[in-house]
Amino acid sequence: MAGGCFWCLDAVYRRIRGVTSVESGYTGSDWPNPTYESVCSGRTGHAEAVRVGFDESVVGADLILDLFFTGHDPTTLNRQGHDVGTQYRSALFPADAADEELYRSAIRRNQENWPDPIVTTIEPLGTWYPAEDFHQDFYSNRPDVGYCHVIITPKLAKVRQRYSEWLVEPSESVGLS
Numbered sequence: 192m193a194g195g196c197f198w199c200l201d202a203v204y205r206r207i208r209g210v211t212s213v214e215s216g217y218t219g220s221d222w223p224n225p226t227y228e229s230v231c232s233g234r235t236g237h238a239e240a241v242r243v244g245f246d247e248s249v250v251g252a253d254l255i256l257d258l259f260f261t262g263h264d265p266t267t268l269n270r271q272g273h274d275v276g277t278q279y280r281s282a283l284f285p286a287d288a289a290d291e292e293l294y295r296s297a298i299r300r301n302q303e304n305w306p307d308p309i310v311t312t313i314e315p316l317g318t319w320y321p322a323e324d325f326h327q328d329f330y331s332n333r334p335d336v337g338y339c340h341v342i343i344t345p346k347l348a349k350v351r352q353r354y355s356e357w358l359v360e361p362s363e364s365v366g367l368s
Contacts, residue, residue: 193219193238193282194263195271197322200241202330202343203262203350205361209249214242215322215329218284225320233276240284242319250357256297258357259283261350265298266307272342281311331361 194200197215204213217225220236230237245255263271265281285291291313298309329336330343351358 192243192259192284193240193280194259194265195239195279195281196274196338196342197239197241197326198329198338199271199343199346200259200262201326201328202339202347203258204241204243204255205328205331206347206350206358207245207250207255207258207354208357208359209246210243210255211246212242212244213328215326216240216242217320217322218317219280219282219314220317223318227323227326230278231276233278235278237278237320238280238282239278239322240282252293253297253300254354254357256283256294257301258350258354260297260301260304260309260311261353262346264305265301265309265311266305268310281309282314283311284314284316286316328361 192200201213201215204210217230217237218240219238222235222237225235225237229235230239243255263281269275269277269280271279283294285294294313298311302309330339333339
């Protein structure tokens with residue numbers, strides 16, 4: 192799932208009961224072996240994204256997707272706040288036709304929460320490239336960084352407002368360190 196800066200979605204999903212893994216990375220392009228610097232340049236075609244694993248006996252795919260549509264603004268094309276470029280696009284990458292229908296259903300369901308049309312794209316699943324270690328669990332590891340206070344904390348507050356019953360401390364999430 193790509194929803195702007197991967198630090199934001201990473202912070203959201205690490206705090207959700209039933210999430211077993213979160214990895215920030217790059218996808219959406221054929222450009223081999225992207226780095227943060229190359230993706231930020233906007234030349235690679237990759238999006239900053241997160242790959243989320245979850246225990247379906249605890250949390251369902253619909254909630255995981257609803258959190259995606261809460262944790263970023265899916266109505267802005269190639270932009271999240273001051274982050275501008277295709278690397279910050281809102282996109283979903285289905286593994287198969289069932290995933291694609293699940294994603295289309297989530298878009299329709301979540302449109303009622305937004306006054307403007309959702310512009311989230313559904314794109315072919317390409318090669319996944321994990322982001323550098325520095326970017327994994329950025330919010331927890333760097334709580335004093337200004338970006339965390341100004342951008343991520345308000346997004347977490349929005350998630351907390353709608354989904355407080357699903358929130359746990361990141362260390363309490365199964366399989367997350």
